[in-house]
Amino acid sequence: MSYSIIAAELHKALQDQDTALVETLASELNPADLAQVGHHEPASRMAVLLHCVPLDKRAATLGFLEPQEQLAATAGMPVSELAELVAHMSADERVDYFKQLDRERQQTLLKALPPTVRDDLLKLARHAEGTAGAIMTSAFMAIPAYYSVARAMQTLRLKGADVETIYQVYCIDTSGRFLGTVSLREIILASSENQLAELMTEEVIWVGIDTPQEEVARLIARYDLLALPVLEGERLVGIVTYDDAMDVAEEEATEDMHKGMSIGKIEGGLRSASLLDLYRKRVMWLVLLVFANIFSGAGIAYFEETIEAYIALVFFLPLLVDSGGNAGSQAATLMVRGMATGDVRSRDWARLLGREVFVAAGLGLTMALAVSVVGIFRAGTEIAMVVAMSMVLIVIVGSLIGMILPFILNRLGWDPATASAPLVTSIADASGVLIYFAIATAVLGL
Structure with a gap:
């Protein structure tokens, strides 16, 4: 069935509170499509929809929702359940969600998270909004440059499922200093005895953690990159993937379009904006232009x-x-x-x-x-x-x-x-x- 037919049936199933049918229909949609359905549902139904899909799919779906929709859909969720859900989100989406929570909810959630997830979350959350550090993910494949191809392949098999992308491997030294990159293609085609240091490219485009996010998006577009490494000093601390760069580009284009019509930045999107917020974002320039x-x-x-x-x-x-x-x-x-x-x-x-x-x-x-x-x-x-x-x-x-x-x-x-x-x-x-x-x-x- 097409998306439109499934979405219509899913909407009716949510209205009828038929959870069995919701589970069946939801299984036929990917997370992005489930989030699209959720855009048009009240928070209570979106919460039901999330409960009717497996945990990994639930976490991915939550990442596709708008910030206000995320908060509304998880508002009544027990802390233990929320912690399990957040732990399964991708690192960058987890941070974005965490920053939307109020201080009390943040502290409660941190206590319930596994220590490794909590430490990673706090490390990423400290970076200023609008910078490379704020949009990067810590889920990348970093392998010591002295590893042989055979050992690198073994590492990829063990840890590859937990990272954003394995198509680009980042080579580091024993102290974590960034040395270069090598593609998965080069690793597969190389002899198993070769070291990564022999294959890696040392001239790599990279950014610092404080680089503006629009510059990051521009570099990824200019050089047609799948991901861009982010350094703090000489240490590799994260990567920004092309899909996050696309989100930044869309956000910046929307903001410029709003500015082009003398409208301030609308947080959370037009659909969730309040009447007062829409009024405040538009009134100042209109009044000034009256006098002009x-x-x-x-x-x-x-x-x-x-x-x-x-x-x-x-x-x-x-x-x-x-x-x-x-x-x-x-x-x-x-x-x-x-x-x-x-x-x-x-x-x-x-x-x-x-x-x-x-x-x-x-x-x-x-x-x-x-x-x-x-x-x-x-x-x-x-x-x-x-x-x-x-x-x-x-x-x-x-x-x-x-x-x-x-x-x-x-x-x-x-x-x-x-x-x-x-x-x-x-x-x-x-x-x-x-x-x-x-x-x-x-x-x-x-």
């Missing part, structure tokens, strides 16, 4: 005599200022994304500025040609000329505002994503009003 738009009103008030003499000018005002804002938003989006991916650097601003002038001029001329036809039929040749000239200049200015603002914010040490569409639009609108009526006043002889 006063400049547009002031510009209109300053040119009241021009408007009174040629009331037809008002017809084209929204069209012109929106065009400048739209062009600025496009330019800002291109620049912010280019800076985020590393495609654009601050030193590139002068070259990009020159290119943007030519591109914006071409866009403005094309749009001016289109709108001048409307201007001639609506208000005559003189007004059409004013509108066409204004369109070209407004689009150029709006585009330059959208391109330059991210560079300025970056130079000030602020996130370039703050150069959001609403902010660029507000600045471009005020500029557009002044440009339009200034040209009208000059051309029409007022």
Whole structure:
């Protein structure tokens, strides 16, 4: 059966409290699909669903849930049962869950965990959020470089089931100092008498525990890595796998998108966000932009005599200022994304500025040609000329505002994503009003 059919039947079985059928249906879905079903169920039903699957699958499913869903689904779980579940989670997901708990629940859980799991959890939990240390896992395969291939294979068979990946083996010396890596492919193809030191690659891309998580994700994407070693000093303390890097990339892209629309970071996702949280994340910039738009009103008030003499000018005002804002938003989006991916650097601003002038001029001329036809039929040749000239200049200015603002914010040490569409639009609108009526006043002889 397809996922949609099983999910619908599982939803009905949970509603009917038919645990036998829930167990049967749940056995046909993988942990990611079970979590997807759980996204649409109340916490009480999600708790039932977790109880109806084997422990390993339950732990994996919990790792796929959103933080608030994890807390809700395990809120009524006895500590002994919760400790067993947490112990079976992957190291990095275990830490993420642990950090969501309140202090009392954390202390109770720590006492119930096996000593080795507790020590590993505390070691990983000490790293600051947003760093490589916070997203790494300690479940990696590290083997002394002096081991022979035969002995390394024996170690892989014994410990391979407990690590995130065995496709890359990390070579260390007797004091735990990181020396290099060797792939599983190379180990399999090598002679059993060879030492890992003879096979390993010493030039390895690595990061420190305090490296920002977005830099980690960028390195994994750039070098197409399955995992990236994390060092503390010269010691290997963890790895960041590509799936965790994908989660970081998605998180950063979502955050940039929110910033691009002047929305603060929403913890836990949109579905679980409270009304008050949604209000707080959106209200500040909207209020600030209200006052920014006063400049547009002031510009209109300053040119009241021009408007009174040629009331037809008002017809084209929204069209012109929106065009400048739209062009600025496009330019800002291109620049912010280019800076985020590393495609654009601050030193590139002068070259990009020159290119943007030519591109914006071409866009403005094309749009001016289109709108001048409307201007001639609506208000005559003189007004059409004013509108066409204004369109070209407004689009150029709006585009330059959208391109330059991210560079300025970056130079000030602020996130370039703050150069959001609403902010660029507000600045471009005020500029557009002044440009339009200034040209009208000059051309029409007022």
